[in-house]
Amino acid sequence: MEKVADRLEQPWWRNAAVYQVYLRSYKDSDGDGNGDLNGLRMELKHIAELGCDALWLNPIYLSPQRDHGYDIADYLSIDPMYGTLDDFDCLVAEAHELGLRVIMDVVPNHCSDQHPWFQQALASNDGGPERSRFIIERGEGETGAQVPNGWQSVFGGSAWSPISSDSTPTYWYLHTFDAAQPDFNWRNPEVREEFESILTWWFDRGVDGFRIDVAHGLVKAHPLPRASSMRTEQLLAEDQGLWNQPEVHDIYRQWRRIACDYPEEKYLVGEVWIADPKQFSRYVADDELHQAFAFDLLVQPWIAHRLKAAIDKAIAQNSRANGPSWTLNNHDVHRAVTRYGQEQYDQAPQPDDMLASARHTGPVDVVLGTRRARAAFALLAALPGTLYLYQGEELGLSEHLDLAPEQRQDPIWIRSKGEQLGRDGCRIPLPWSPHTPTLGFSDCPNAAAWLPQPENYGQLTRDAQQTEPDSMLTLYKRLLCLRKELSDSVSYVEWIDTDDPQLLAFDNGAFICLTNTSDDDLTVPVDMIDRVLISTQEADDRTIPANSTLWVLRRPPRKTGTAPVSTMSCTVA
Missing domain, CATH: 3.20.20.80 (Glycosidases)
Incomplete structure (x- = not known):
């Protein structure tokens, strides 16, 4: 790089x-x-x-x-x-x-099915220029009543919906996601x-x-390929x-x-x-x-x-x-x-x-x-x-x-009929302070957030x-803050060999990053580290705590008898 x-x-x-x-x-x-x-x-x-x-x-x-x-x-x-x-x-x-x-x-x-272009497509005749802005295909079968191919929506169900609302559809529009999101025709x-x-x-x-x-x-x-199903x-x-x-x-x-x-x-x-x-x-x-x-x-x-x-x-x-x-x-x-x-x-x-x-x-x-x-x-x-x-x-x-279930709003939850939780759980309103029922998300005392916050957000x-x-x-x-101070020197990733498969160690040009993915503390030789810049858990200059990361400055190697720069030896403390 x-x-x-x-x-x-x-x-x-x-x-x-x-x-x-x-x-x-x-x-x-x-x-x-x-x-x-x-x-x-x-x-x-x-x-x-x-x-x-x-x-x-x-x-x-x-x-x-x-x-x-x-x-x-x-x-x-x-x-x-x-x-x-x-x-x-x-x-x-x-x-x-x-x-x-x-x-x-x-x-x-894609856009919304309420976008003016799609509304014009719905109102236009078959083959009209308004329809060419979207991917609209005649269905399979003698009357076109079957979907054009077996493509499935990312949100679940068919990726095709009929243009008409009657019982005998002929033309179908593609929606890779929700039925309310028709795909544009980018060949236009x-x-x-x-x-x-x-x-x-x-x-x-x-x-x-x-x-x-x-x-x-x-x-x-x-x-369009005639895919059967996916x-x-x-x-x-x-x-x-x-x-x-x-x-x-x-x-x-x-x-x-x-x-x-x-x-x-x-x-x-x-x-x-x-x-x-x-x-x-x-x-x-x-x-x-x-x-x-x-x-x-x-x-x-x-x-x-x-x-x-x-x-x-x-x-x-x-x-x-x-x-x-x-x-x-x-x-x-x-x-x-x-x-x-x-x-x-x-x-x-x-x-x-x-x-x-x-x-x-x-x-x-x-x-x-x-x-x-x-x-x-x-x-x-x-x-x-x-x-x-x-x-x-x-x-x-x-x-x-x-x-x-009644609180969930994600179309993934709805279209999968509850088989997939969807994305509501990562979109919960932020907790700013403990002073209102919505934890400061709204300063109005009687406001209710669009999605409820779990109890642990209060802490x-x-x-x-x-x-x-x-x-x-x-x-x-x-x-x-430290990253910004050192960013001009962070320019590459050079991995450092270790004797522990659960330890990640690399030099980025500014410092060495040590990440211990194990549930045990690790120790490093005292002559390896000059100074710990920051640690995600309390640590000294010889310990990499379990499930933690340290940023450290490396001690310059001695002129003789030093280990190769690409080698680090770590043991379980």
Whole structure:
């Protein structure tokens, strides 16, 4: 991977820390139970004081909210639930004053069925130009009453719904996700021109970049393959005509040209679920996206060799870009505290099952999960590349697994008929203080949050952790501060051999990172470590506590009789 130190001028996002804001659950300013832009403005300093360089907003566009904003009816309007364009402009200005860039989410694979284009398609005749903006096919059989092929929705059930509401459908529209999210036809130049206009409109308004939803989607195979059936999970990773079509790269080359037209180049990062490293690398070529998320690490168990393999893979497949985008949490997977507190299986996630591997059910040891999550974030923060945080992880929040069926709102839960819990549990409103029934999420005493908070969130509020020296929040602040101070020197990963398979050790150019994934303390030779910079658990200069990470400065080797620099000997204490 290209060394960061080799570049005289770095783009702002290189080695940056980006805070993901799921706005509906961040902060409610008006008492309606939903987070909003003015609520974010009220607590914008929290993100800056944490040590982040940017924030990424999940979709806030006008939407019927069938999929929590990922079903967009108007790409140039703010949903009234969140505020107004004036509120957004104020947010951008205030964020920039605090040194925070603003990244928005763009959803180009599909829109809402309430989008004017789709409503025009429904009202048009067969074969009309309005229908060519979407993927609409005549059904199989003599009357067209059977679905065009066996594609299944990622959210469960068929990926096809009839255009007509009568009992004899003839034409069907494709929806890779919910039925309320028709897929665009990206082979239509009008669709491409529309999204180029959308990007430019927001860039001109001061937005600093976009995270691209389902970036490996968009273009579908033509003609459509007559697939019989697929498991739901296969749809995310495998090329079944739905994903990773060659023409998608033409789209991103044009988007990159648009991004380069600004005095400070705009930033593009993709959500790319591609298992093949060579195929993944195409998305982060020099003339396409700046970065794409390294999801392999997110879905790994807390097992050293699995973590190492995922890190190596991410670095290798991003070698032509500007370093990976690392993350341990987001709005689609169970929170790390919960994942690491469950039983850990020593098996690599299958390419067709990556998301499911991050949504396990079963007993959770929250204390153990918290300890491991602290260590995992310190490991992540030691890696070169861009670091993404998901709101609430800095508080050590766990997944809310016990939501009642009537409280769940995720279309995954609904379309799977309860077989999959879905994503509601990682989208619970944040706990800020213990002073209101919603733990400070809303300052209105009678407000009820759109999703209920679990009881243990009362002990994890932001205010309670501010003054605790060993809290998760304090640890995050210390790690991000130290990372920023040393970021110019963090430029590579050079693994250090150890004699313990449960210990990860690497040099990143600034310091050595030691992560003990075992349940036993380890010791290192006294002449190995000059000074401990930070530890996720209380430690001295000879001990690596169980399930912890240390950042250490290495003692210069003696001139004679020293061990090779690539060797470290550790023993169980």
